[in-house]
Amino acid sequence: xxxxxxxxxxxxxxxxxxxxxxxxPATAAVAAVTGGRALAVVADQTNRxxxxxxxxxxxxxxxxxxxxxxxxxxxxxxxxLWRKAKxxxxxxxxxxxxxxxxxPDAAYEFITGGLFTAQHDxxxxxxIAAQGRALRRSVAVKVxxxxxxxALIEKDDxxxxxxxxxxxxxxxxxxxxxxxxxxxxxxxxxxxxFLTKGAAAAVDADLADQxxxxxxxxxxxxRAEQMANAKRSLLQLLLLPxxxxxxxxxxxxxxxAVHNQAKGTEVQLASQAVLNAPxxxxxxxxxxxxxxxxxxxxxxxxxxxxxxxxxxxxxxVTAIRDSVRTDVKQPNLLAAADQALADGGLVALQTxxxxxxxxxxxxxxxxxxxxxxxxxxxxxxxxxxxxTVGGSTVVSAVDFTGDxxxxxxxxxxxGELKGWASSGDLSADNKLFVGTSHIVGGGWTRDNAPLxxxxxxxxxxxADIIRLTAKGELLAWPSSGDMSADNKLFRGPSHLVGGxxxxxxxxxxxxxxxxxxxxxxxxxxxxGKTDIMRHTRDDKLLAWASTGDMSADNKLFxxxxxxxxxxxxxxxxxxxxxxxxxxxGKTDIIRQNGDGQLIAWASTGDLSADGKLFVRAxxVGGGWTGRNVPKxxxxxxxxxGKTDIMRQSENGQIDVWASTGDLSADNKLFVQSxxVGGGWTEKSIPRxxxxxxxxxGKTDIVGQDTDGALRAWASTGDLSGDNKLxxxxxIVGGGWxxxxxxxxx
Numbered sequence: 001x002x003x004x005x006x007x008x009x010x011x012x013x014x015x016x017x018x019x020x021x022x023x024x025p026a027t028a029a030v031a032a033v034t035g036g037r038a039l040a041v042v043a044d045q046t047n048r049x050x051x052x053x054x055x056x057x058x059x060x061x062x063x064x065x066x067x068x069x070x071x072x073x074x075x076x077x078x079x080x081l082w083r084k085a086k087x088x089x090x091x092x093x094x095x096x097x098x099x100x101x102x103x104p105d106a107a108y109e110f111i112t113g114g115l116f117t118a119q120h121d122x123x124x125x126x127x128i129a130a131q132g133r134a135l136r137r138s139v140a141v142k143v144x145x146x147x148x149x150x151a152l153i154e155k156d157d158x159x160x161x162x163x164x165x166x167x168x169x170x171x172x173x174x175x176x177x178x179x180x181x182x183x184x185x186x187x188x189x190x191x192x193x194f195l196t197k198g199a200a201a202a203v204d205a206d207l208a209d210q211x212x213x214x215x216x217x218x219x220x221x222x223r224a225e226q227m228a229n230a231k232r233s234l235l236q237l238l239l240l241p242x243x244x245x246x247x248x249x250x251x252x253x254x255x256x257a258v259h260n261q262a263k264g265t266e267v268q269l270a271s272q273a274v275l276n277a278p279x280x281x282x283x284x285x286x287x288x289x290x291x292x293x294x295x296x297x298x299x300x301x302x303x304x305x306x307x308x309x310x311x312x313x314x315x316x317v318t319a320i321r322d323s324v325r326t327d328v329k330q331p332n333l334l335a336a337a338d339q340a341l342a343d344g345g346l347v348a349l350q351t352x353x354x355x356x357x358x359x360x361x362x363x364x365x366x367x368x369x370x371x372x373x374x375x376x377x378x379x380x381x382x383x384x385x386x387x388t389v390g391g392s393t394v395v396s397a398v399d400f401t402g403d404x405x406x407x408x409x410x411x412x413x414x415g416e417l418k419g420w421a422s423s424g425d426l427s428a429d430n431k432l433f434v435g436t437s438h439i440v441g442g443g444w445t446r447d448n449a450p451l452x453x454x455x456x457x458x459x460x461x462x463a464d465i466i467r468l469t470a471k472g473e474l475l476a477w478p479s480s481g482d483m484s485a486d487n488k489l490f491r492g493p494s495h496l497v498g499g500x501x502x503x504x505x506x507x508x509x510x511x512x513x514x515x516x517x518x519x520x521x522x523x524x525x526x527x528g529k530t531d532i533m534r535h536t537r538d539d540k541l542l543a544w545a546s547t548g549d550m551s552a553d554n555k556l557f558x559x560x561x562x563x564x565x566x567x568x569x570x571x572x573x574x575x576x577x578x579x580x581x582x583x584x585g586k587t588d589i590i591r592q593n594g595d596g597q598l599i600a601w602a603s604t605g606d607l608s609a610d611g612k613l614f615v616r617a618x619x620v621g622g623g624w625t626g627r628n629v630p631k632x633x634x635x636x637x638x639x640x641g642k643t644d645i646m647r648q649s650e651n652g653q654i655d656v657w658a659s660t661g662d663l664s665a666d667n668k669l670f671v672q673s674x675x676v677g678g679g680w681t682e683k684s685i686p687r688x689x690x691x692x693x694x695x696x697g698k699t700d701i702v703g704q705d706t707d708g709a710l711r712a713w714a715s716t717g718d719l720s721g722d723n724k725l726x727x728x729x730x731i732v733g734g735g736w737x738x739x740x741x742x743x744x745x
Contacts (some may be wrong), residue, residue: 026484047073054473057111058117061085068575074107075099081115090121090354097358117316121353124309130239131302131655136160138237138295139199141229143167143174143250146232147236157191158182162201177202188347196299200233200292200343225288227251234294238262251286258294264301267294269476306346307507317341319343320357328404329368336360357381367697369585369641383653393682394631395744397691397702398454398463400440400489402481405701406691408433409745410736411452415445418590419485420733424512424694426714432693440489441465441477446742450503454745455521455530458548462532465490465745466497472515474498478550497556499532517570521589522578524564524613525605531587532557535576541565541614543605564613565601574626579634579643581620582661583671589614590645593631596625598645598670619666621657630682635690635699638717644699645670648688652681653743675722677701677713689744703727704744708737 024710043135047664049057051070054077058065061084069080078099085092094117098110109517133154137147143164145152148234152163165178180186211219228247231254231421240261244256248610259271270293277285321337324330336359340352344473399404405422419440420433444452444467450467458464462479469475476497477490504514508715520533520541529546532555536542544557551595573592581588586603593599598621601614625648631648638644641657647656657670680703689702690712698715705711710733714724 006680014235037209048105049074049077049111054680057081057115060091060115074111078107078110084372086190088579090125091115092116093354093358097361098487114575121350123135125350126352127662132157134237136196138233139164141233142200142203142235147232152223157188157195158186158484161191161194172594173202173205174199188612194625196295200295204291221407224665227287229412234258234290237295237298238264238267251290252282255286264298266300266304267296270294270439271295279358282371310349313353314341314344317352328402330361330364331404332360332363332367334490338535351421367643369580369583376506377495392686395687395689396634396743397689397693398456399461399692400463400481401483402460402462403695404692405684405695406693407483408689408733409440411745412741413445415443415448415738417441417444419483419489422693424439426694426700426712426728426730429731432712432730436484438488439486440483451519451742452518452745453521453532455532456523457530457532457546458550459527459529459546462546464550466532467494467711468501468503468519471503472500474501476556495550495556496553497533497550500706516575519560520576520589522589523585524603525607526584526586526603531607534561535573539567539569539572542567543613559607560606562613563610564607570648575632577632577634577645579636579645580641581643581645581659582663583640583642583659585657588643588663590620590632592624592626592629593628595621596629597621598624600663618663620663620669621667631688633701635701636697637699637715638719639696639698639715644719646676646701648680648682650681652679654678654680656719656725674725676719676725677723686738687744702732704736707739708735710734710736 030290030727034385044448046396053549056071057077058081059071061081063084072080077482078095080100081096082092083093083509088743094110094114098106098114101107136153136157139160140147140149141154142596144689145151145164145167152160161181165175165182168175173575177198178192181190181198204226207222211222212224224320226334231620232248234240235246235258236492238258238261240258249257249560253347255271256273259268259275261272262268270289272295274282274285274289317337317340321334321341324334324337327334336352336356340348340356341513342351364438376690380609397408399419400407400409400419403421403424405424407421408417409417418437421435421438423432423434425431425434443449447470449467449469452465453468453474455465455466456463457466457476458478460478462481464478466474466476474497475494477494478492480489480491480589482488482491500515501519502513502515503518516534517537517539518535519534521530522533523529523542524531524533525545527545529548531545533541534544541564544561545559547556547558549558550553568591572573573591574594575592577590577592578587579590581590581600582602584602586605588600588602590598590600597619599617600618600620602618603613604615606612626651629647630650633648634643634647635646636643636647637656640658642661644656644659648653653675656676657673659669660671679685684706685703686706689703689704690699692701692714693700694700696714698717700712700714702710702712712730712732714728714730715725717725718724
């Protein structure tokens with residue numbers, strides 16, 4: 001008959017179903033709660049906690065640690081605390097958060113501080129739960145139900161009131177009040193109002209009606225019963241022992257006992273005031289305290305305690321919110337914190353701290369995975385894919401400003417680089433790049449810079465830029481993220497990050513001074529920074545892991561290079577594409593053989609030695625010859641965190657294969673294609689540009705016509721049928737002809 005929108009008890013005390021599981025075995029549990037990540041304790045974990053600190057932490061959970069437990073490093077020790085913590089508790093949630101945190105001191109900070117904060121939260125939750133049970137026992141006494149009925153008292157507020165409604169006599173004020181409190185659309189505020197005031201007022205009104213109709217003797221009996229019930233109810237409410245001796249004691253003795261035993265300041269003050277009342281007013285003061293005053297004083301005590309706790313919770317949520325306010329990598333955490341603070345209630349803040357922040361962080365991890373390629377520059381620039389002017393016919397555009405939206409930069413014939421920051425608006429024509437373009441570099445002609453390399457080399461979520469000079473030097477500029485005016489995006493000094501990378505132009509292959517065929521970039525080790533790979537003249541792939549340090553010369557790729565592939569001849573690798581095809585956060589690689597076979601290597605992330613990064617090849621496609629598939633294009637078109645593949649056929653048809661993420665065997669990665677466009681011949685669409693231009697986590701596509709018009713299609717993410725992925729076209733630019741702008745970044 002009556003339905004509630006939510007249960008308060010479920011919000012506060014429900015298990016963290018998305019974050020906690022029973023250990024059977026422990027390795028499986030951690031895999032479950034960490035999204036399938038490897039269980040092994042990560043290398044180089046700190047072990048700062050002393051034995052004394054670990055003993056103190058273990059005591060919170062009633063653990064008497066043995067020598068073996070005390071010998072664990074900090075992360076292992078936190079894992080054991082997580083195992084022992086109560087399901088659904090703040091301690092368990094905080095332990096998981098610390099275990100899963102990449103910060104080196106996260107486990108130590110939990111052991112020495114975070115654990116005790118979480119313990120306090122659990123204590124406060126239990127206090128609130130105990131107060132709720134006490135209030136329900138108090139009301140049970142008032143309405144004539146059994147306060148010792150555990151099943152009744154453990155019900156949440158709505159269900160408890162619903163029991164009252166069904167047991168009350170129809171037509172009484174109690175019946176009507178309970179019905180109103182459980183009507184459709186009622187909330188916790190309505191239920192609390194009934195329990196704290198409404199039930200007592202209704203019972204008193206019903207009793208007053210009975211007394212008015214009774215003779216003097218029966219009326220006196222009813223008043224005596226009312227007073228006895230009021231005493232029982234107040235003792236239940238104040239969590240004080242209930243005895244018949246005290247119930248039957250004179251009212252002054254009863255109030256004195258309450259004064260001596262009650263813990264609340266307001267209850268003590270109110271009872272003292274009653275006991276100090278003049279003799280002429282004492283009887284009425286005692287009755288008023290027992291019937292209503294004691295409960296009202298208790299409410300003030302609870303409100304004062306709640307206000308103090310509320311301020312503490314608000315400060316903690318505010319601190320989390322402020323720490324990510326400018327961090328574009330955590331929009332879900334920021335939104336969840338803002339929502340909790342906007343609500344402002346104790347339940348909302350507690351829920352955020354207990355599990356809301358973890359749910360938001362999990363979403364942000366997916367978000368980062370979806371957008372990492374937007375700044376990583378995971379593209380191949382390969383001589384066979386260079387047109388006669390020197391620009392790539394397939395452009396994987398990147399996010400230079402760090403706002404999660406893909407921007408565009410072009411190079412004119414004079415070598416000037418100009419950038420357009422994306423507005424993210426693809427709702428109509430000419431809204432995506434609405435501002436004035438700004439100069440971001442000069443002197444970047446084909447002669448001075450045979451190759452321009454993009455990537456998030458320092459891991460700050462903004463795409464940086466590297467110039468490969470004619471002499472084979474690599475000069476790097478970190479992005480400031482500022483495209484608000486000329487010469488602000490790459491305003492710092494450049495730094496030398498490599499040498500000997502001599503790349504021929506298309507018409508100079510006959511010269512013998514060249515050393516590389518192309519450059520491949522990607523986050524091959526999965527650390528959030530773009531690494532670099534050289535495709536050597538002798539058909540090897542040589543990789544350098546990025547250190548992230550762009551502060552001086554020769555620091556960015558300071559480590560030793562490692563061979564990660566051999567036999568990558570022109571025939572064996574007509575086209576090369578990269579992407580996170582299995583969705584594990586590391587850049588994988590695919591090559592198109594001369595016979596049309598697509599061969600994929602999943603990255604292991606291991607750049608510690610030769611031959612460790614790409615150890616197992618898988619066939620992922622066939623019949624993809626350079627003749628019938630002139631362009632291979634990659635992107636996360638459906639927004640699931642795995643890189644998909646698109647091919648432009650000779651007849652201009654565009655087909656997409658969604659990645660399954662499965663590189664465990666041949667022909668499992670791309671199993672179903674969808675037609676997503678037509679008329680995209682090399683002649684009609686000489687350049688194809690991809691990127692997440694609207695910042696929704698899905699790769700969009702831009703085609704440059706022969707007249708230089710840029711037309712964009714925002715991805716819907718729908719690959720369930722043909723022609724569902726790119727239904728709407730928007731004009732986003734004009735005049736971008738290749739003779740005027742030979743290169744687009």
